[in-house]
Amino acid sequence: MRQRGLLLVLAASLLLSAPVWAATQNWVFEARLGDKPIGHHHFQVVQQGGQTTVTSKAEFDVTLLGLNVFAYRHQANERWRGGCLQRLESQTTTNSEAEFVQAELAGAQFNITSHQGQRSEALACPRAFAYWDKKLLRDAVKLINPQTGEIKPITWEELPASQFTVLGEVVPAHHVKLYGEKLDIELWYLAKTHRWLGLKS
Numbered sequence: 131m132r133q134r135g136l137l138l139v140l141a142a143s144l145l146l147s148a149p150v151w152a153a154t155q156n157w158v159f160e161a162r163l164g165d166k167p168i169g170h171h172h173f174q175v176v177q178q179g180g181q182t183t184v185t186s187k188a189e190f191d192v193t194l195l196g197l198n199v200f201a202y203r204h205q206a207n208e209r210w211r212g213g214c215l216q217r218l219e220s221q222t223t224t225n226s227e228a229e230f231v232q233a234e235l236a237g238a239q240f241n242i243t244s245h246q247g248q249r250s251e252a253l254a255c256p257r258a259f260a261y262w263d264k265k266l267l268r269d270a271v272k273l274i275n276p277q278t279g280e281i282k283p284i285t286w287e288e289l290p291a292s293q294f295t296v297l298g299e300v301v302p303a304h305h306v307k308l309y310g311e312k313l314d315i316e317l318w319y320l321a322k323t324h325r326w327l328g329l330k331s
Contacts, residue, residue, distance in 0.1 A: 244279035
């Protein structure tokens with residue numbers, strides 16, 4: 131999603147009460163552009179037998195005077211093991227533009243096939259934008275964009291502690307920034323458990 135001013139905030143309360151060690155975790159975010167709701171972004175993380183499976187699905191629509199001027203659909207499936215991304219598959223449609231990514235780790239090579247072609251990157255432990263795991267994201271040097279297949283250097287910056295409003299409840303939060311080339315993302319995590327609360331880009 132390349133829209134500036136996008137804000138994701140939790141739209142379901144199950145994340146605040148669920149234990150952080152739960153084998154299956156779900157996030158349901160309401161997406162807003164400015165103050166206007168434009169859709170939802172769902173994430174599910176399943177941990178089983180040393181493997182983590184992540185599924186994300188986004189549906190955004192922007193209307194103007196009753197007309198749909200922007201439509202975005204994205205679905206990605208990721209498989210992780212030992213903190214490293216093993217496999218990635220995604221499909222994205224932005225208005226009429228279609229993108230796809232298929233990538234898999236083979237030894238120390240991450241082989242990527244996308245709408246832009248094929249290539250191989252020397253990465254022993256590739257990582258994507260694992261917003262759901264603060265430590266994975268914080269320790270990364272480069273991240274793969276699941277929409278485009280591009281791999282870019284990133285910088286993690288801890289911001290002063292803040293508060294974040296979730297379903298009308300104000301909670302103490304860790305506030306961080308993730309930035310790089312054409313990338314400026316703010317993230318909030320629940321101070322007590324480090325559970326992901328929201329995102330702004």
